[in-house]
Amino acid sequence: MKTIEEYMRLKYRMELIPDEAEGGYTVRYPDLPGCLSCADTLEDAVRNAEDARREWFAAAMEEGIEIPEPSDAGDYSGQFKLRIPKSLHRDLAEHSREEGISMNQYCLYLLTKNDAAYRRSKA
Numbered sequence: 639m640k641t642i643e644e645y646m647r648l649k650y651r652m653e654l655i656p657d658e659a660e661g662g663y664t665v666r667y668p669d670l671p672g673c674l675s676c677a678d679t680l681e682d683a684v685r686n687a688e689d690a691r692r693e694w695f696a697a698a699m700e701e702g703i704e705i706p707e708p709s710d711a712g713d714y715s716g717q718f719k720l721r722i723p724k725s726l727h728r729d730l731a732e733h734s735r736e737e738g739i740s741m742n743q744y745c746l747y748l749l750t751k752n753d754a755a756y757r758r759s760k761a
Contacts, residue, residue, distance in 0.1 A: 639699070642695045642699070646692060646695070648693065649665065649708050650667045650669050650670060652665055652667055652687060652722070653666050653668060654680065654683065654751065655751070655754060656747075659722070661678065662677055662678045662679075663677055663679070663683040663747075664676045664683070665684065665686070667686075667687070667691060669708055669709050670706070673691055674690065675689070675690040679737065680744070681738050681739045681743075684743065685753070695745055702733060
């Protein structure tokens with residue numbers, strides 16, 4: 639069995655879901671059933687999610703629940719290169735600054751939000 643710190647270093651997939659009814663964001667880890675967190679801002683949501691994941695691992699260990707390894711991402715590195723218009727680059731940079739997060743986190747949020755909407759439309 640790994641330690642909590644060893645589990646924290648593993649790359650579990652995080653989903654950022656906007657709460658359109660009440661505002662704010664929910665974050666969940668699909669590989670860790672019931673592990674989720676909420677916050678008003680993206681930055682707080684990500685920070686809270688890391689705390690929730692740590693507490694989820696601690697509770698699972700205490701209860702003797704098997705902790706799953708992260709889903710196999712196969713040959714995907716988690717990175718890709720994307721060329722965008724300069725005006726879009728500027729807009730994304732400005733919006734991420736307004737949210738108080740990195741442009742990378744902001745783009746991840748946008749991609750996750752749109753991917754979730756796409757999956758809901760296919761259900």
